[in-house]
Amino acid sequence: MKVLGISFGRKMGNTDILVKEALFGAKAAGAEVEFVNTLNLNIGRCIGCGVCSTRFRQGEDTQCIIKDDFQAFEEKILDADAVILGAPVYVLEPVGQFKDFVDRFGPRHDRAAVQGEQDRRIAAGQTEGLVDPRYFKDKYVGYISVGGAHTKNWVSLGLPTLHTFNMSSTMKVVGEIDAYDMGRTGSPVLNEDLISKVNTLGVKVTEAVGKPYDEVEWYGEEGTCPVCHQNLITLKGTTTVECPVCGIEGKLTVDGDKVNVTFSKEQQERARGTFNGLQEHFLEIQGFGAIAGPKMQAAKDILPGLLQRYKDFDKLTK
Secondary structure, three states: OEEEEEEOOOOOOHHHHHHHHHHHHHHHOOOEEEEEEOOOOOOOOOOOOOHHHHHHHOOOOOOOOOOOOHHHHHHHHHHOOEEEEEEEEEEOEEOHHHHHHHHHHHHHOOHHHHHHHHHHHHHOOOOOOOOOHHHHOOOEEEEEEEEOOOOHHHHOOHHHHHOHHHHOOOOEEEEEEEEOOHHHHOOHHHOHHHHHHHHHHHHHHHHHOOOOHHHOOOEOOOOOOOOOOOOOOEEOOOOEEEEOOOOEEEEEEEEOOEEEEEOOHHHHOOOOOOHHHHHHHHHHHHOHHHHHHHHHHHOOOOHHHHHHHHHOHHHHOO
């Protein structure tokens, strides 16, 4: 059993320390552990070329055409059974390198798209060149968001944004820790309660490996949403509200000063991080061509003229 620790923070900074502490817990629980600090990794931004998805649909290798450290880093995640991921929060949400990574990792690991392509290859009679089985392996993840502010709302998008890592591959989030107020703490090692909680997170993630997802107990604050356990809610003008992380609807009720939100079992089962939720989105995307294609074809004679002013933007605005 292998647990991979990933830090998007400074070397030997707060995030590094906390991720390593979680790995100490994972090792004590019987896991083989590995630690990666991404600071010196060259992970470029996704350029939206679409080559990975196009080649994938053509039955080819899905490696990204950008030649940097992403591929080797991705291999480590594919080989792991579980992940402990930590990132510092600088402006409300995790540091930018995390988002650059997720923008490239997510589309390549969409479980619904991967399953659809695997089904296509099998139906075509292929026995070789099938999708790498590692893409279908259930994985487990624990998150650590690290912020300096002692006012929690200054790090309010830290943990919710970390959840974008697990969505596409349907990793099971075992637990999370919001390690804010680091500015006054000085060093995580001076907060024994925090160190203990982080160590336990590593234990819980390790113990979850191999369990059916619905049997994994949540470790952390419960939160309003029963799926992602975040407290973010999108108001839609009625008592029907939405979890912006999971994309599921709930019913809001008010009892005095207490607000309750109830999410049905049906809604929970279509959350973004579930196969059902990904399948729903996959089918939505597959339908784009049928709608946009005829529009583009009908406008093929006038479209170049409509776009010309944008090509000439610099000339027209001087």
